Amino acid sequence: xxxxxxxxxxxxxxxxxxxxxxxxxxxxxxxxxxxxxxxxxxxxxxxxxxxxxxxxxxxxxxxxxxxxxxxxxxxxxxxxxxxxxxxxxxxxxxxxxxxxxxxxxxxxxxxxxxxxxxxxxxxxxxxxxxxxxxxxxxxxxxxxxxxxxxxxxxxxxxxxxxxxxxxxxxxxxxxxxxxxxxxxxxxxxxxxxxxxxxxxxxxxxxxxxxxxxxxxxxxxxxxxxxxxxxxxxxxxxxxxxxxxxxxxxxxxxxxxxxxxxxxxxxxxxxxxxxxxxxxxxxxxxxxxxxxxxxxxxxxxxxxxxxxxxxxxxxxxxxxxxxxxxxxxxxxxxxxxxxxxxxxxxxxxxxxxxxxxxxxxxxxxxxxxxxxxxxxxxxxxxxxxxxxxxxxxxxxxxxxxxxxxxxxxxxxxxxxxxxxxxxxxxxxxxxxxxxx
Amino acid sequence: xxxxxxxxxxxxxxxxxxxxxxxxxxxxxxxxxxxxxxxxxxxxxxxxxxxxxxxxxxxxxxxxxxxxxxxxxxxxxxxxxxxxxxxxxxxxxxxxxxxxxxxxxxxxxxxxxxxxxxxxxxxxxxxxxxxxxxxxxxxxxxxxxxxxxxxxxxxxxxxxxxxxxxxxxxxxxxxxxxxxxxxxxxxxxxxxxxxxxxxxxxxxxxxxxxxxxxxxxxxxxxxxxxxxxx
Numbered sequence: 001x002x003x004x005x006x007x008x009x010x011x012x013x014x015x016x017x018x019x020x021x022x023x024x025x026x027x028x029x030x031x032x033x034x035x036x037x038x039x040x041x042x043x044x045x046x047x048x049x050x051x052x053x054x055x056x057x058x059x060x061x062x063x064x065x066x067x068x069x070x071x072x073x074x075x076x077x078x079x080x081x082x083x084x085x086x087x088x089x090x091x092x093x094x095x096x097x098x099x100x101x102x103x104x105x106x107x108x109x110x111x112x113x114x115x116x117x118x119x120x121x122x123x124x125x126x127x128x129x130x131x132x133x134x135x136x137x138x139x140x141x142x143x144x145x146x147x148x149x150x151x152x153x154x155x156x157x158x159x160x161x162x163x164x165x166x167x168x169x170x171x172x173x174x175x176x177x178x179x180x181x182x183x184x185x186x187x188x189x190x191x192x193x194x195x196x197x198x199x200x201x202x203x204x205x206x207x208x209x210x211x212x213x214x215x216x217x218x219x220x221x222x223x224x225x226x227x228x229x230x231x232x233x234x235x236x237x238x239x240x241x242x243x244x245x246x247x248x249x250x251x252x253x254x255x256x257x258x259x260x261x262x263x264x265x266x267x268x269x270x271x272x273x274x275x276x277x278x279x280x281x282x283x284x285x286x287x288x289x290x291x292x293x294x295x296x297x298x299x300x301x302x303x304x305x306x307x308x309x310x311x312x313x314x315x316x317x318x319x320x321x322x323x324x325x326x327x328x329x330x331x332x333x334x335x336x337x338x339x340x341x342x343x344x345x346x347x348x349x350x351x352x353x354x355x356x357x358x359x360x361x362x363x364x365x366x367x368x369x370x371x372x373x374x375x376x377x378x379x380x381x382x383x384x385x386x387x388x389x390x391x392x393x394x395x396x397x398x399x400x401x402x403x404x405x406x407x408x409x410x411x412x413x414x415x416x417x418x419x420x421x422x423x424x425x426x427x428x429x430x431x432x433x434x435x
Numbered sequence: 436x437x438x439x440x441x442x443x444x445x446x447x448x449x450x451x452x453x454x455x456x457x458x459x460x461x462x463x464x465x466x467x468x469x470x471x472x473x474x475x476x477x478x479x480x481x482x483x484x485x486x487x488x489x490x491x492x493x494x495x496x497x498x499x500x501x502x503x504x505x506x507x508x509x510x511x512x513x514x515x516x517x518x519x520x521x522x523x524x525x526x527x528x529x530x531x532x533x534x535x536x537x538x539x540x541x542x543x544x545x546x547x548x549x550x551x552x553x554x555x556x557x558x559x560x561x562x563x564x565x566x567x568x569x570x571x572x573x574x575x576x577x578x579x580x581x582x583x584x585x586x587x588x589x590x591x592x593x594x595x596x597x598x599x600x601x602x603x604x605x606x607x608x609x610x611x612x613x614x615x616x617x618x619x620x621x622x623x624x625x626x627x628x629x630x631x632x633x634x635x636x637x638x639x640x641x642x643x644x645x646x647x648x649x650x651x652x653x654x655x656x657x658x659x660x661x662x663x664x665x
Contacts, residue, residue, distance in 0.1 A: 284571075369547065
C-alpha cells in the first residue's frame with residue numbers, strides 16, 4: 001500500500017494525547033506495558049523482530065581490545081556515561097560494561113574537547129604560545145605556562161632573573177593550593193556531599209583574587225614570559241597574601257573537618273580503587289596519584305627546576321593507594337605548598353623580573369624538554385626550534401590524559417556508583433586531557 | 436599544496452649532529468651508554484640536562500628494555516612519548532621520529548631516545564609491553580601522525596572520530612585539501628584568506644540562521660573548493 005498525500009497529515013497534539021491515553025488504557029487493561037502500541041500507530045512487535053540491538057559503536061571493532069570490550073558475556077550490558085555527565089569533570093564519555101551493579105570493564109572515549117592546541121602552537125610565535133596553553137588544564141594555568149617557559153628559555157639560552165624565579169614558584173604554589181582545595185570539594189560532591197565544594201570555591205576565590213591582583217586575570221593568567229614574568233609583586237598582592245596566609249589554615253581545616261573524619265566518606269573511599277605502586281609506574285600515573293600509591297616521585301625533587309632546590313620540603317607519600325589515600329595526599333600537599341609559600345616569601349630577593357628578550361624570539365635550531373610538577377602530575381613540554389619565530393614542534397604531555405588510563409584497571413569489581421568517586425580522586429581536567 | 440606551506444629552509448638543520456660535549460653530570464650516563472651500545476656512540480648528544488640517543492625505529496624496544504632493566508641505568512619512568520614529523524620545503528630527508536623521554540633516579544639528566552620512522556611506511560614496534568601507560572601516547576601518535584605501532588592491541592583513534600581519515604599533526608596536513616575528503620567536509624575554512632569574503636557576514640546578519648550561506652541560498656563552501664588547484 002502506497003501512501004498518498006491525503007494520508008500524510010500533521011499530527012494534532014490533542015490527537016496524540018488521545019492516542020497516548022488509549023495506549024495507556026490498553027496497557028492497564030491487559031497488564032502488559034507494550035499492549036495498545038499497535039493501536040496507537042506505533043511499530044508493533046513484528047516490526048522489531050529482525051532488529052538486533054547493536055553495541056555502542058555502530059561498526060565492527062577495529063582492535064582486539066575494542067572487540068573484547070564491546071562483546072557482552074552472560075548477563076552483561078553496556079552503560080553509557082556522558083559525554084555531558086555532570087560529574088565527569090568536563091566533556092568525556094565512559095562506556096561501562098556492567099553485570100548487575102558491578103562494573104566488569106570500562107572504556108574511556110575522549111576527544112569531545114579536542115582543539116588541536118599543539119598544532120595551533122606550532123603556528124604561533126614563542127611569546128604567543130604561552131597564551132595558548134592557559135586554557136588547556138584550566139585548573140592549573142600557571143603550571144601550563146611554566147613548562148613551556150622553561151623549555152623556551154632552554155632553547156633560547158637565557159635564564160630568568162632570580163626574583164622572577166621566586167615569583168614563579170610563588171604563583172605556582174598558590175595555584176596548587178586552590179587546585180587541590182577544589183579537588184577535595186569535587187570528590188565529596190561526586191559522592192553526594194554538597195557543602196565541601198562551596199567551601200572549596202570560597203578558598204579558591206581568595207587565591208584567584210590574589211593571582212588576579214598580580215597578573216590581571218582571574219583564571220587564564222597569561223603571567224609567564226620567556227625570560228621572566230609579566231609583573232612584579234604589588235601592594236595589593238602583598239596585602240591580600242598576608243590576609244590570606246592568616247586565614248588559610250583555618251579555612252582549609254574547616255573543609256578538611258567536613259570530609260576527612262566523615263564516616264560516610266571514609267567508608268565509601270577506603271579500599272576503593274587500590275592502585276599498587278608498580279602498576280601506577282607502569283601506567284604512567286604521576287603526581288599526587290602516584291605518590292598516594294607510595295612512590296616518592298616528584299619533579300620538584302627529581303629534576304629541580306626554578307628554585308625548588310633552594311627550598312626545604314620532603315616528598316609526601318601515602319601507603320594506601322586507594323581513593324582515600326589520594327584524598328589525604330591532596331590535603332597534605334596543600335599544607336606543604338603553604339609552607340613552601342612561606343619559605344619563598346622569606347627568601348625572595350630584589351631585582352628585575354624580566355630578562356632582556358627581543359620582541360620576536362628566534363632560537364637557534366635545537367630541542368628542549370621542560371617538565372614541571374603540576375597539581376595533576378608530570379606536565380612536560382618538548383619543543384623543537386628550526387630557527388623560525390614559531391616552534392617547529394610543540395608537544396605537551398598532560399598528566400590527567402595519561403592518568404585516565406587507570407580507569408579500566410581500577411574499576412572492574414566495583415559498583416557503578418563508585419565510578420565517579422574513583423574518577424574524581426584521579427582529578428582529571430578535560431581541557432588538558434583533550435588538548 | 437606547496438603554495439599553502441610556508442617555506443621552512445632551516446628545517447634541514449634540525450638533524451645536524453653537534454659535537455659531543457658532555458657536562459660532568461651526564462658523564463656517567465654517557466659512559467654507560469657508550470659501553471653498552473658502542474655502535475650508537477656517534478649519535479649521542481647532550482646538553483645541560485639531557486642525554487640524547489638517535490637510533491632506528493626498529494631498535495626502540497631493545498634500547499628501552501636495556502635502559503629500563505639495567506641496574507646501572509634504571510630509567511624506570513617513561514616521561515613522554517611523542518612523534519615529530521620532519522617534512523617540508525628544504526627538508527631533503529622527510530621522516531618521522533618517535534621521541535621517548537625517560538627519567539632515572541640514578542642519573543641527574545633526562546634520557547631522550549629519538550627513533551627514526553620511515554615516512555612512507557610508518558611502522559614501529561609498540562612499547563606497551565614495557566609501560567602500559569604508553570598506550571594513550573601511542574594512540575595519540577597514531578591519531579595525529581598516522582604512525583602504526585606493531586603489536587599494540589588497542590590502536591584506535593583517540594581524539595578524532597573513528598571515521599576520520601586524515602592525520603592532522605603531520606606537517607603536510609593542510610585543512611581545506613584533506614578535509615574535503617573527510618566527514619568534516621563542508622566546514623567553512625576560515626583559515627584560508629581567499630575565503631574571507633566579508634560580504635556574506637553582512638548578509639547573514641539579517642537572517643535568523645547561523646549558517647552564512649543560508650541567507651541567500653548560496654552554494655556551500657565545498658563547491659567553491661573545486662575551482663582551486665589541488
